[in-house]
Amino acid sequence: MLNISAEHKKEHLYLEVYHYYRKLILEGRLLPGSKMPSLRKCAQELKLSRTTIENAYLLLAADGYIIARAQSGYYVTGIASKQHLLTPEKQDKDITPCLYDFASSGVDRESFRFDLWQRYIKSALRQGDRMLSYGEPQGESDFREVLADYIRERRNVICSPDDIVVGAGLQPLLQILCPLIHERKTVSFPTPSFTTCSTIFQDYGFDVHYRDKSCDVIYVSPAHMTKWGEIMPVKRRLELIRHAEINDHLIIEDDFENEFVYFQKPTPSLFGLAGGENVVYIGSFSRLLLPSIRVSFMVLPRSLREKYTKKAAFYNQTASKAEQIALCQFIRDGHLASQTRKLRRLYSQKLKALSQAVRGTFGQDCQIQTGAAGTSLALTLPCSLTGSELTDRARNRGLGLEVLRENGAEVTLVLSCSSIPSKDFLPACQLLKEVTGS
Amino acid sequence: MLNISAEHKKEHLYLEVYHYYRKLILEGRLLPGSKMPSLRKCAQELKLSRTTIENAYLLLAADGYIIARAQSGYYVTGIASKQHLLTPEKQDKDITPCLYDFASSGVDRESFRFDLWQRYIKSALRQGDRMLSYGEPQGESDFREVLADYIRERRNVICSPDDIVVGAGLQPLLQILCPLIHERKTVSFPTPSFTTCSTIFQDYGFDVHYRDKSCDVIYVSPAHMTKWGEIMPVKRRLELIRHAEINDHLIIEDDFENEFVYFQKPTPSLFGLAGGENVVYIGSFSRLLLPSIRVSFMVLPRSLREKYTKKAAFYNQTASKAEQIALCQFIRDGHLASQTRKLRRLYSQKLKALSQAVRGTFGQDCQIQTGAAGTSLALTLPCSLTGSELTDRARNRGLGLEVLRENGAEVTLVLSCSSIPSKDFLPACQLLKEVTGS
Numbered sequence: 056m057l058n059i060s061a062e063h064k065k066e067h068l069y070l071e072v073y074h075y076y077r078k079l080i081l082e083g084r085l086l087p088g089s090k091m092p093s094l095r096k097c098a099q100e101l102k103l104s105r106t107t108i109e110n111a112y113l114l115l116a117a118d119g120y121i122i123a124r125a126q127s128g129y130y131v132t133g134i135a136s137k138q139h140l141l142t143p144e145k146q147d148k149d150i151t152p153c154l155y156d157f158a159s160s161g162v163d164r165e166s167f168r169f170d171l172w173q174r175y176i177k178s179a180l181r182q183g184d185r186m187l188s189y190g191e192p193q194g195e196s197d198f199r200e201v202l203a204d205y206i207r208e209r210r211n212v213i214c215s216p217d218d219i220v221v222g223a224g225l226q227p228l229l230q231i232l233c234p235l236i237h238e239r240k241t242v243s244f245p246t247p248s249f250t251t252c253s254t255i256f257q258d259y260g261f262d263v264h265y266r267d268k269s270c271d272v273i274y275v276s277p278a279h280m281t282k283w284g285e286i287m288p289v290k291r292r293l294e295l296i297r298h299a300e301i302n303d304h305l306i307i308e309d310d311f312e313n314e315f316v317y318f319q320k321p322t323p324s325l326f327g328l329a330g331g332e333n334v335v336y337i338g339s340f341s342r343l344l345l346p347s348i349r350v351s352f353m354v355l356p357r358s359l360r361e362k363y364t365k366k367a368a369f370y371n372q373t374a375s376k377a378e379q380i381a382l383c384q385f386i387r388d389g390h391l392a393s394q395t396r397k398l399r400r401l402y403s404q405k406l407k408a409l410s411q412a413v414r415g416t417f418g419q420d421c422q423i424q425t426g427a428a429g430t431s432l433a434l435t436l437p438c439s440l441t442g443s444e445l446t447d448r449a450r451n452r453g454l455g456l457e458v459l460r461e462n463g464a465e466v467t468l469v470l471s472c473s474s475i476p477s478k479d480f481l482p483a484c485q486l487l488k489e490v491t492g493s
Numbered sequence: 494m495l496n497i498s499a500e501h502k503k504e505h506l507y508l509e510v511y512h513y514y515r516k517l518i519l520e521g522r523l524l525p526g527s528k529m530p531s532l533r534k535c536a537q538e539l540k541l542s543r544t545t546i547e548n549a550y551l552l553l554a555a556d557g558y559i560i561a562r563a564q565s566g567y568y569v570t571g572i573a574s575k576q577h578l579l580t581p582e583k584q585d586k587d588i589t590p591c592l593y594d595f596a597s598s599g600v601d602r603e604s605f606r607f608d609l610w611q612r613y614i615k616s617a618l619r620q621g622d623r624m625l626s627y628g629e630p631q632g633e634s635d636f637r638e639v640l641a642d643y644i645r646e647r648r649n650v651i652c653s654p655d656d657i658v659v660g661a662g663l664q665p666l667l668q669i670l671c672p673l674i675h676e677r678k679t680v681s682f683p684t685p686s687f688t689t690c691s692t693i694f695q696d697y698g699f700d701v702h703y704r705d706k707s708c709d710v711i712y713v714s715p716a717h718m719t720k721w722g723e724i725m726p727v728k729r730r731l732e733l734i735r736h737a738e739i740n741d742h743l744i745i746e747d748d749f750e751n752e753f754v755y756f757q758k759p760t761p762s763l764f765g766l767a768g769g770e771n772v773v774y775i776g777s778f779s780r781l782l783l784p785s786i787r788v789s790f791m792v793l794p795r796s797l798r799e800k801y802t803k804k805a806a807f808y809n810q811t812a813s814k815a816e817q818i819a820l821c822q823f824i825r826d827g828h829l830a831s832q833t834r835k836l837r838r839l840y841s842q843k844l845k846a847l848s849q850a851v852r853g854t855f856g857q858d859c860q861i862q863t864g865a866a867g868t869s870l871a872l873t874l875p876c877s878l879t880g881s882e883l884t885d886r887a888r889n890r891g892l893g894l895e896v897l898r899e900n901g902a903e904v905t906l907v908l909s910c911s912s913i914p915s916k917d918f919l920p921a922c923q924l925l926k927e928v929t930g931s
Contacts, residue, residue, distance in 0.1 A: 087645075087651060088649065119642065122646055132642075132645060132646065133645045133651035159626070160627065161625045161626045161627070162625055164621075164622075164625060167621075167625070169618060169619070169621050169624070172618065173615060173618045173619075176614060176615075176618065176815075177611060177614075177615065180607060180610065180611045180614065181607070181611075183602070183605075183607055184602075185785070186607070186783050186785045187599045187600055187602060187605070187783060187784070187785070187912075188597070188599040188784055188785065189598065189599070189779070189784040189785065190784075190785055190787075204557070207570055207571045207572075208560050208570065211525075211526060211571075213525060213571030223661045223665070223787065223811040223812070223813075224809050224811055225809070226668075226808065226809055226811070227661070227665055227668075227811055230664075230665075230668045230696075233696070234695075234696040250807055251807055251808070251809055254804070254807040254808070257672075258668075258671070258672040258697070259696070259697070260698065341627075345624050345625060346625070346626060346627040346628075347623070347624045347625070347626065347627065347628055347813070347814035347815065348813065348814075348815075349628075349661065349809075349810070349811055349812070349813055349814075366692070369688055369689055369692040370664065370689070370692070371662050371663070371664055371689055371787075372787070373661040373662055373664070373665055373787055373811050374661070374787070374813075375661075375785070375786065375787055375812075375813040375815075375816055376785035376786075376787075377614075377785065377786075377813075377816075378813055378815075474625075
């Protein structure tokens with residue numbers, strides 16, 4: 056029983072009551088869902104004023120131990136089991152804040168005009184009637200029309216809005232595509248780093264291979280062949296299309312980062328080169344706008360379009376309707392095009408500056424690989440640590456790192472320029488040097 | 494060659510040039526991607542002023558036939574093949590606007606405070622740093638904490654935020670769940686109307702059955718057993734849990750519309766009754782907020798939680814980050830709870846009013862089925878039309894209808910009260926009477 060010591064000041068009494076019940080709840084002696092004694096009864100038993108008890112209960116409620124139900128009283132919540140379940144790794148996660156994130160796939164902090172995007176979202180939300188209903192399973196039709204125009208003009212992908220399927224990212228699109236091509240059994244990816252996409256194929260029973268041209272489905276990312284932005288030459292694109300046509304293979308063209316091809320003309324899309332047959336084209340906006348906006352789309356070739364149409368009504372749209380409406384008008388008003396120009400210029404300059412900072416830190420002869428596109432370069436350094444030792448050590452110093460290869464003597468890192476401001480490239484490289492001990 | 498008739502007024506000349514090239518493009522004689530003659534060359538050939546040609550080109554560009562590329566000139570777009578692809582059914586769709594939609598699964602037009610939601614979205618977008626990165630695969634952690642509190646308080650679902658997976662609707666969640674339980678082969682649904690969910694199970698190779706307790710997975714919607722709002726009694730809930738436990742079956746509890754249980758106390762969740770074992774709990778907000786907001790969540794039982802954790806990083810989050818952040822604060826500030834109270838009151842009143850309107854129109858003895866929950870009633874009428882004849886005829890008169898059953902003599906309709914204002918119930922029922930001819 057609660058023992059209230061007399062010398063305690065009156066204003067502390069309610070804290071005693073609070074701690075008493077808190078302990079009972081955390082120890083599981085008062086079970087979740089059980090009713091707390093009424094204020095009157097509790098005040099009587101403890102010989103304290105009702106106000107003191109009420110203050111204690113209010114504090115318990117504020118801290119989530121009990122909850123008030125109208126006309127009924129207070130009940131114990133499930134907080135005890137909840138606290139018990141909290142995993143320890145969760146609690147000491149993220150102790151060191153990340154100073155420089157070379158591993159980020161985010162966008163440059165300064166590049167995105169939040170105020171502008173906010174205006175478009177606001178205007179979308181103002182279309183009350185549209186927001187009150189579910190979205191079109193295939194994606195909003197005006198948005199698909201704008202997308203069809205956009206990729207026709209920029210990527211030579213000629214299609215009808217009816218060939219386009221919108222989804223909240225690549226995975227929901229592949230989850231619609233895979234069941235449509237279930238007669239195919241094997242899929243080839245360029246490298247094992249395409250984990251999120253290969254996971255979906257595995258989930259649907261496909262055997263996953265790498266760089267295997269005999270597979271039924273060939274997944275390629277022509278503007279992003281390697282993490283450091285190598286792109287697929289037109290000659291190889293044509294060979295691939297011819298090969299797929301002869302063997303009745305399906306190509307999935309993930310046109311990721313095609314916008315960031317700097318050092319040569321943007322290469323034509325496989326979909327365009329193949330005349331819209333045997334190729335599924337996939338585009339997304341995460342690198343142009345915000346990664347947190349989940350809107351991607353795929354263009355189906357004629358053969359799959361018919362199959363899809365039969366099943367379309369069974370798949371709900373996953374992308375936010377407000378974001379589709381906003382993006383539709385954003386593209387119409389030319390903002391996506393100008394954002395693309397801006398980012399291409401920015402990342403091209405930043406990549407150059409990052410290269411210089413790396414050479415300045417690790418010497419002019421250090422092993423750097425750069426491509427014609429993207430936002431990253433690859434750096435190979437002598438290092439005896441394993442990849443996970445290195446990333447752990449880096450994380451503890453506030454440095455985000457992605458290890459591409461390691462062999463006990465050397466390690467190859469992918470350094471992305473997108474999330475680090477140019478002025479921080481030198482200190483970030485210095486920190487990298489300390490961490491790798493090179 | 495273009496033949497410019499002399500008597501044409503000068504200001505019409507550019508239209509002639511426009512129509513000339515438009516025809517060439519539409520007939521495929523100028524192919525997509527081919528370069529238009531330069532203004533200078535075209536003017537020379539046609540013996541017209543450069544301005545006239547320029548006006549024609551600008552009009553062609555405005556109509557999408559050609560496109561300007563900086564420092565290069567004009568190119569033919571793919572518009573010809575695009576127009577060819579436009580399907581005819583698309584063009585004459587939606588001629589009759591829908592006056593009264595009995596088939597809607599939307600929310601009541603007056604019930605949602607767009608201004609309030611807008612404020613929360615705006616505040617979410619203001620968190621620039623958070624918006625610049627990809628979301629947590631499992632869902633934003635503060636949002637999952639709020640969800641855990643919310644369902645603990647309201648549904649007696651006691652879980653840690655780590656047991657919760659957020660997704661853009663039911664389907665993306667099932668697409669994560671199905672691969673986790675691939676050793677199971679059969680799934681049972683209450684009725685064939687759960688098409689969107691059963692489609693996903695079929696996509697992953699499950700055999701779909703109905704009301705079959707011998708299945709490895711038993712999908713139930715306890716607050717929505719029938720379209721007209723029958724709920725599962727507690728006794729049957731306990732039997733089901735016991736049955737699943739003995740046979741090692743997995744229950745999927747889709748807690749759809751549990752908020753709209755009017756005529757009795759909200760029944761406890763299966764997840765709560767089962768103590769968090771053998772049950773996956775699924776909740777969503779589409780009936781409380783806007784159907785266009787794509788945010789749902791599932792709570793995994795311990796056994797699946799471990800399996801999920803191993804694969805979590807391979808699945809990108811599908812729900813919009815802005816909407817998760819907004820909803821998180823919206824719930825914290827108590828708006829979801831008050832919105833739920835408001836809608837429960839509203840729909841309860843509207844269902845009563847709709848019943849009265851139906852009886853007033855079709856007679857006091859007409860066959861109405863109502864349940865203890867939901868937003869719909871079922872009405873059985875004598876009708877010799879087939880279901881699709883009836884819905885087509887209704888659509889042409891501006892009436893949205895959902896047919897539940899038909900047998901050549903009678904038809905059973907599901908009438909939802911959610912999207913039709915109460916004052917329109919009588920005219921809507923009158924129109925329904927005319928359409929069914931009863």
